[in-house]
Amino acid sequence: MSFSLSTVFRPLTRAVTYTRWLHQLIASVAGTLAGFVHGGTFRSTGMEVWLWIAVLPVPVLLAAALIPAVRRVEGLQAQLLLTPGPQGPEERAGTGISTSPSLSWRDRGRTAGWLLLRLAVGVPVSALTVQLPVLSFAFLQAAAGHRTHFRGLPAIDAPHGWYALLVPLPLVVLLAVAVWAGSLMAAAAGLLLGPSAAERLAVLEARTERILEHNRLAQELHDSIGHALTVTVLQAGAARAAGSPEFTDRALAAVEETGRQALTDLERALRLLREDVPHPAARPVLADAERLLESARAAGSTVRAELSGPLAALPGPVSREGYRMVQEALTNVLRHAGPVPVSVRIAADADALELEVRNPMPASPAPAAVGRGLRGLRERAVLLGGKAVAGPDEDGEWRVHARLPLARLR
Structure with missing residues (x-):
């Protein structure tokens, strides 16, 4: 049983878990900026705000993927946050993530796929990062006997002490989602930002x-x-x-x-x-x-x-x-x-x-x-x-x- 618990809790003690989490949160920055430009985005309620954040930056990201240097920037960021550690030439090559600019339309297409995937994963993780701690706090308030109604969450009109049992649940879900999403993005980085055939040939x-x-x-x-x-x-x-x-x-x-x-x-x-x-x-x-x-x-x-x-x-x-x-x-x-x-x-x-x-x-x-x-x-x-x-x-x-x-x- 101790072995199973150590396996479960080991990701929480690793720095890479939190650098990957930060990488996912950064993905929603473009949508947030687009929301400010789009006026009225943040007057929406509930999940509508996050849907706007996920949709608005798509054209900008597709246009950015055509710029060769964007692939280099994304590769450097992925190496730094998804695979942290020694960043010498040999270590960087061992990550399987390229830091070269786009050399072909295929590279640009892979960069576009990467940017869209970052957005599709990062926005839900960002939403959960904001909402789930609030939900834990709502359960805590309800356990203390207070009615709660936070924006974007259902109201709790019948507070009771047993809500205390639910307080840790949203945080556990959040950590599990963050670890899973971080592993997903690390694996996807090797596929979408990995060296192209031309780069592998040049290295060879x-x-x-x-x-x-x-x-x-x-x-x-x-x-x-x-x-x-x-x-x-x-x-x-x-x-x-x-x-x-x-x-x-x-x-x-x-x-x-x-x-x-x-x-x-x-x-x-x-x-x-x-x-x-x-x-x-x-x-x-x-x-x-x-x-x-x-x-x-x-x-x-x-x-x-x-x-x-x-x-x-x-x-x-x-x-x-x-x-x-x-x-x-x-x-x-x-x-x-x-x-x-x-x-x-x-x-x-x-x-x-x-x-x-x-x-x-x-x-x-x-x-x-x-x-x-x-x-x-x-x-x-x-x-x-x-x-x-x-x-x-x-x-x-x-x-x-x-x-x-x-x-x-x-």
């Missing part, structure tokens, strides 16, 4: 963009940090094997430069993830490809490079992704084949950018590492409308080749 697209951006940053960190670690390991091993102070100095200088560039890439990626920097550091482009070649040479590889075409004039996305693709190809060479001779060709013309990295196959190939380097390289090419392949060729060399179209990006 924004979320997809964030996921893609995070995946791209993860791929860049994989390429940059993987390249730096590979070069560092090879440089350290070569310096120890060489036993030459001069070679050791060159190796340490190469490790320092490679590590500095990797730290720059790491800091830029972390700043983007924190979203606290409006203009993050510029990403490297193919015009900086000489840095990659020097890094491979410092690791012991003999690099023969052929760079042709207007690399500095390439579209930004192609140039940046091309740099990462060459970086990944050189990293794979150093990781799996060691300091072997490498041939790099980067050629740009009016139609396409071609990237090619070749190296001899090692006599005893290292076991394939589990990772996403080559897969990421292919994904970069596909996203730019191109194609990338990797594998042994007819000459017994390992070949990575990519072609990225340029005509549609200019």
Whole structure:
């Protein structure tokens, strides 16, 4: 029995019950103002006043629903009063109530339905909020032995003590109606003020963009940090094997430069993830490809490079992704084949950018590492409308080749 009573009385202890009640009372304000304008409304008796309040503002509300900003105002009010609590971006999104202006006629129609529903529910609740406490007072007066006749209520001409039993009844009914109507409006707000199909699509697209951006940053960190670690390991091993102070100095200088560039890439990626920097550091482009070649040479590889075409004039996305693709190809060479001779060709013309990295196959190939380097390289090419392949060729060399179209990006 205690459980049932707690279930019954729990809504009376929650703030949301009373904020929703206030939301319903506000709905009758438009009708009250219209009643003052309409002259004579409040000279009516009984329920006629409330009928006028419910009918008079309908044309005004239908006209207001055509204004895009009204939907935003109603959404904010519904979030504040129907679903009170923390109102951060995530909490607001979780309410299922949109705060965007109307973007289509369907949005305007839903807004009109919402305004009419607010009026249809709010006016009766407002009427009961006024009349039922008066009725309780009338029962109290009758229980005290006084005749009562309040406007809008039937007269009690035969007062008696047993009317005391009826005093709490109107208040209980009022609270029950307020709780029920508040729950109804909260549910209706999700249907009539919820995000439209276009808004849901925009949210989905924004979320997809964030996921893609995070995946791209993860791929860049994989390429940059993987390249730096590979070069560092090879440089350290070569310096120890060489036993030459001069070679050791060159190796340490190469490790320092490679590590500095990797730290720059790491800091830029972390700043983007924190979203606290409006203009993050510029990403490297193919015009900086000489840095990659020097890094491979410092690791012991003999690099023969052929760079042709207007690399500095390439579209930004192609140039940046091309740099990462060459970086990944050189990293794979150093990781799996060691300091072997490498041939790099980067050629740009009016139609396409071609990237090619070749190296001899090692006599005893290292076991394939589990990772996403080559897969990421292919994904970069596909996203730019191109194609990338990797594998042994007819000459017994390992070949990575990519072609990225340029005509549609200019």
